[in-house]
Amino acid sequence: MRIVGLTGGIACGKSAVSTAAASWGLRVIDMDEIARRVVCPGLPAYTDIVAAFGDGALLPSGELNRTEVGRIAFSDREKRRALNAATHRPMLMQLLAELAAALFGGEAAVLIDAPLLFETSLHWLCCTTLVVAATQLERLRARDGFSAEEAEKRIAAQMPLAEKCARADAVIDNEGTRDELAARAATILDAAGAIAGQTP
Ligand SMILES: Nc1ncnc2c1ncn2[C@@H]1O[C@H](COP(=O)(O)OP(=O)(O)OP(=O)(O)O)[C@@H](O)[C@H]1O
Numbered sequence: 001m002r003i004v005g006l007t008g009g010i011a012c013g014k015s016a017v018s019t020a021a022a023s024w025g026l027r028v029i030d031m032d033e034i035a036r037r038v039v040c041p042g043l044p045a046y047t048d049i050v051a052a053f054g055d056g057a058l059l060p061s062g063e064l065n066r067t068e069v070g071r072i073a074f075s076d077r078e079k080r081r082a083l084n085a086a087t088h089r090p091m092l093m094q095l096l097a098e099l100a101a102a103l104f105g106g107e108a109a110v111l112i113d114a115p116l117l118f119e120t121s122l123h124w125l126c127c128t129t130l131v132v133a134a135t136q137l138e139r140l141r142a143r144d145g146f147s148a149e150e151a152e153k154r155i156a157a158q159m160p161l162a163e164k165c166a167r168a169d170a171v172i173d174n175e176g177t178r179d180e181l182a183a184r185a186a187t188i189l190d191a192a193g194a195i196a197g198q199t200p
Pocket of ligand 1: 008009010011012013014015016017115139140142143174175176177178179181
């Protein structure tokens with residue numbers, strides 16, 4: 001089974017690529033979605049995060065307030081370590097379970113959409129690594145309503161996009177339209193052996 005890793009900076013267009021890839025029949029494993037799943041109430045990561053962040057990290061429903069946890073972890077290194085320690089192992093276990101399911105289900109290829117592909121060493125699992133690259137600031141502000149300063153801080157907190165591009169096997173340029181992005185992604189995924197003539 002071919003495992004393709006997809007990453008990129010915040011708001012570069014990873015979701016746009018993975019949504020298109022899924023529509024072409026490629027199995028997508030979304031690490032953001034796994035991150036949401038492993039912190040459901042009662043699971044070990046939830047308990048560890050509440051222990052580290054306190055009840056202030058909870059919504060009235062008892063679910064984790066992911067925005068608040070993200071905000072605190074973003075500015076407090078110890079809390080960020082605690083969050084990573086609580087979530088990384090269960091996320092990896094879940095990823096491995098999904099890869100095994102895809103393998104035994106006979107999938108020829110899967111795409112792992114992972115914002116932290118290189119930072120968490122998931123690239124070692126991949127036959128091919130792809131980075132979606134774009135000028136992020138305005139798209140990030142438009143999508144998440146951040147001020148320019150907030151958006152710049154979020155971008156600066158990540159591994160530089162140029163470094164991701166240098167480490168990847170291929171870069172999917174997303175400076176153009178969504179249609180252009182889809183066409184470029186199709187060409188690169190086809191060359192990576194992840195889709196075989198399944199695009200429209
Ligand atoms: N080619 C494009 N033209 C215009 N807008 C785009 C294009 N590609 C993506 N966008 C928009 O930019 C924003 C970021 O794209 P997307 O959510 O796919 O990025 P992402 O890399 O998955 O982000 P994150 O990792 O932060 O969740 C979205 O609002 C999306 O609709």
